[in-house]
Amino acid sequence: MSKGHQTRRNIVARAIGVASTLGLDKVTIGSLARDMSMSKSGLFAHFKSKEQLQLAILQESAARFVEIVVSPALNQPRGEPRIRALFENWCNWINSLPGGCVFLKAASEVDDRPGTLREFLAQTQRDWLDTLAGATRIAMAEGHFRPDLDHEQFAYEAQGIFCAHQIFQRLLDDKSAGDRLRHAYETLIARSR
Amino acid sequence: MSKGHQTRRNIVARAIGVASTLGLDKVTIGSLARDMSMSKSGLFAHFKSKEQLQLAILQESAARFVEIVVSPALNQPRGEPRIRALFENWCNWINSLPGGCVFLKAASEVDDRPGTLREFLAQTQRDWLDTLAGATRIAMAEGHFRPDLDHEQFAYEAQGIFCAHQIFQRLLDDKSAGDRLRHAYETLIARSR
Numbered sequence: 001m002s003k004g005h006q007t008r009r010n011i012v013a014r015a016i017g018v019a020s021t022l023g024l025d026k027v028t029i030g031s032l033a034r035d036m037s038m039s040k041s042g043l044f045a046h047f048k049s050k051e052q053l054q055l056a057i058l059q060e061s062a063a064r065f066v067e068i069v070v071s072p073a074l075n076q077p078r079g080e081p082r083i084r085a086l087f088e089n090w091c092n093w094i095n096s097l098p099g100g101c102v103f104l105k106a107a108s109e110v111d112d113r114p115g116t117l118r119e120f121l122a123q124t125q126r127d128w129l130d131t132l133a134g135a136t137r138i139a140m141a142e143g144h145f146r147p148d149l150d151h152e153q154f155a156y157e158a159q160g161i162f163c164a165h166q167i168f169q170r171l172l173d174d175k176s177a178g179d180r181l182r183h184a185y186e187t188l189i190a191r192s193r
Numbered sequence: 194m195s196k197g198h199q200t201r202r203n204i205v206a207r208a209i210g211v212a213s214t215l216g217l218d219k220v221t222i223g224s225l226a227r228d229m230s231m232s233k234s235g236l237f238a239h240f241k242s243k244e245q246l247q248l249a250i251l252q253e254s255a256a257r258f259v260e261i262v263v264s265p266a267l268n269q270p271r272g273e274p275r276i277r278a279l280f281e282n283w284c285n286w287i288n289s290l291p292g293g294c295v296f297l298k299a300a301s302e303v304d305d306r307p308g309t310l311r312e313f314l315a316q317t318q319r320d321w322l323d324t325l326a327g328a329t330r331i332a333m334a335e336g337h338f339r340p341d342l343d344h345e346q347f348a349y350e351a352q353g354i355f356c357a358h359q360i361f362q363r364l365l366d367d368k369s370a371g372d373r374l375r376h377a378y379e380t381l382i383a384r385s386r
Binding site for chain 1: 214215216218292293297298300301302303304305306311314315318319343345346349350352353354355356357358359360361363364365366369373376377380384
């Protein structure tokens with residue numbers, strides 16, 4: 001990896017932490033440059049615009065999400081074990097970031113702002129819901145889940161369980177957030193059998 | 194109501210629409226003054242600071258939420274009918290705003306920013322979860338829901354179902370969002386009996 005490429009990765013890694021806690025809009029080239037002890041023009045040269053920097057944050061986060069959540073689950077047996085691995089890895093993903101899920105944070109910022117960021121984020125989210133729904137269909141085919149289950153509804157409800165965790169954990173500082181999350185997904189699995 | 198009081202209400206009503214679509218941070222005294230054809234200093238006199246304006250948005254939203262969601266449900270019979278009314282009114286609340294639930298939008302903005310706004314929002318959210326959990330406990334006492342139900346877990350899962358709707362509706366433009374929401378809460382009610 002070239003030095004320039006490595007620097008760019010370091011900048012994006014730092015920026016993901018800011019986006020996770022304060023949001024995409026609070027990532028500024030000025031404050032990042034200070035954090036990284038770089039000049040603003042040096043940092044600007046890597047991204048050309050704030051939007052390109054924000055897009056790089058989402059792209060790198062999506063790559064990490066696949067690495068932490070999706071790929072390891074594909075090594076698990078098809079059906080319920082894989083669903084369970086996806087949920088456990090999803091918990092790991094949330095805990096890997098200082099402010100919780102960067103996508104949920106960003107979703108709220110860009111959902112009414114048409115453009116590149118919203119398109120990229122919506123596509124990432126659709127891909128993830130398709131992955132969850134697909135793994136659910138496999139669990140139905142394997143006979144782990146009942147044959148009349150609505151696999152897209154399963155994905156909707158799983159998304160909700162993790163969204164609620166963000167509220168309980170981040171806004172309410174609720175100590176039970178992790179237990180509530182796990183209890184909710186265990187119930188979702190149990191009632192899908 | 195004095196003219197000054199009425200003007201303040203009109204400003205806050207306008208600001209709630211902005212906060213619902215673009216977020217609390219995008220509510221600026223300058224842009225609101227333009228929208229309302231007022232001078233910036235005239236508008237500033239009503240709120241003294243941007244934070245006071247943002248707090249007024251949350252306070253007025255909380256009052257509206259009680260008016261639209263909570264109060265009408267208290268006129269419904271105790272137990273499952275009241276729970277169902279809370280859910281139906283919650284849907285009306287979401288649809289009453291141009292960008293969906295203003296609290297979910299704001300939660301994501303302030304959850305890592307200690308201060309007045311975060312405190313007020315967290316308290317509003319706790320009050321709402323207590324209301325939901327309390328109505329659930331009543332449904333258990335009435336024999337509509339099973340006696341070993343975890344009423345706080347019920348509130349957690351209900352919150353999740355509505356959070357997921359925000360993603361499906363606002364970010365994904367998913368036509369099925371409303372049906373998925375209703376299906377999820379009907380299932381939550383059915384499996385609580």
